[in-house]
Amino acid sequence: MNPGTAALSRGLDVLVALAEPEAARAGLGVAQLTELIGADKSQLSRTLATLDEQGFVTRDPDTLTYRLGWRLFSLAARSGDAPLIAAARPVLLALVAEFGESAHLSVRLGDQVLTLATESPISAIHAPGRVGGLTPLATTSAGRALVVDLLADELEQLGLASHAAAIESARRDGYAIVREEFEPGLVSVAAPIRGANDMVIGAINVSAPSFRFEDRLDEAAPIVVEATAAIGMTLGSPHLV
Numbered sequence: 124m125n126p127g128t129a130a131l132s133r134g135l136d137v138l139v140a141l142a143e144p145e146a147a148r149a150g151l152g153v154a155q156l157t158e159l160i161g162a163d164k165s166q167l168s169r170t171l172a173t174l175d176e177q178g179f180v181t182r183d184p185d186t187l188t189y190r191l192g193w194r195l196f197s198l199a200a201r202s203g204d205a206p207l208i209a210a211a212r213p214v215l216l217a218l219v220a221e222f223g224e225s226a227h228l229s230v231r232l233g234d235q236v237l238t239l240a241t242e243s244p245i246s247a248i249h250a251p252g253r254v255g256g257l258t259p260l261a262t263t264s265a266g267r268a269l270v271v272d273l274l275a276d277e278l279e280q281l282g283l284a285s286h287a288a289a290i291e292s293a294r295r296d297g298y299a300i301v302r303e304e305f306e307p308g309l310v311s312v313a314a315p316i317r318g319a320n321d322m323v324i325g326a327i328n329v330s331a332p333s334f335r336f337e338d339r340l341d342e343a344a345p346i347v348v349e350a351t352a353a354i355g356m357t358l359g360s361p362h363l364v
Contacts (some may be wrong), residue, residue: 133170134179136160141180141191147233148280150188159286163244185237190233193257204230204306207316207325208240214327214350215242222343224331229313234281236260239325258305261286267299268326271315298344310332312343314351318361325352 140146140159153171155157157164171189174180178194211228218226219242228240235257260266261283270283271294278287293299300316305311313328327350329336329343 128340130170132233133160133162133167134174136162137167137170137174137189138179138191138195139172144233145159147190150183150186150190150191152186152188156189158173161360204239206358207354209318210241210354211325211327212242214354215240218242218327218329218347218350219244221327221346222331222336222339224329224336226264226327226329229265229269229328231260231266232257234260234327235268236263236269253348262301262304263309264299264330265326265328267293268313268315268328269323271299291360295349296344300340300344302340310340312329312340312347314344314348316351317355318357324358325354327354336350 130230135217137156137160140156141151146204151159153164156162156171157167160167162170162337171180171182175182175189176203178192180189180195181192182189207230208228215226218224222242223277225241225243227238227242229236229238231237236259238256238258258266260281267286267290270278270281270290273281273283273290275287276288278284283290289299289313298312299311302310309330310333311330313326315323315324316327318324327347329347
């Protein structure tokens with residue numbers, strides 16, 4: 124194997140290792156990655172430095188551990204969930220037409236929410252989402268919708284124990300409503316998307332300035348639930364599974 128190929132293989136091995144659930148939660152240090160990958164420590168450090176510089180990994184300045192970086196999230200947002208994005212796009216557009224507010228498709232990435240797709244109205248004041256952007260699970264409607272099926276110990280591992288009551292409410296109702304918890308002046312409603320195996324694979328949320336949408340949240344909730352059910356049915360059809 125030539126040096127260039129070896130370096131590429133080492134970099135890919137790093138990304139695969141950091142994608143494991145435990146690594147996504149706590150990160151991995153150089154010594155741990157060296158043991159997992161079996162690479163020379165100095166070579167691995169150079170590989171990590173390059174990946175960090177390009178945004179494919181990020182290093183915690185306090186723990187010195189590495190996690191997957193924003194650049195990889197952004198690429199994944201454009202390619203990794205193509206069937207989900209394709210099924211959700213017309214639904215997002217329909218929700219924007221229905222409410223005149225922004226609609227977003229998200230998935231869970233470790234202890235955060237990753238936005239895969241977003242549609243917004245032309246209005247001057249709206250709540251745009253950033254594709255590839257990350258937001259907290261705890262204080263967003265999409266985050267709560269994404270974790271409705273997790274057990275108590277899993278919620279605790281994700282730092283969500285104090286939000287268990289709100290998550291239980293979302294589980295019971297089939298949707299989550301958040302009023303200005305994530306950002307002052309912003310409200311949102313979200314529902315989980317379930318795949319063919321009935322597992323939560325994503326979430327759709329509608330978000331908007333509170334002065335314009337606060338009084339419509341209860342009206343919007345069942346419509347968002349219907350929207351996510353429609354996406355789930357599409358993904359469960361024979362030609363997509």
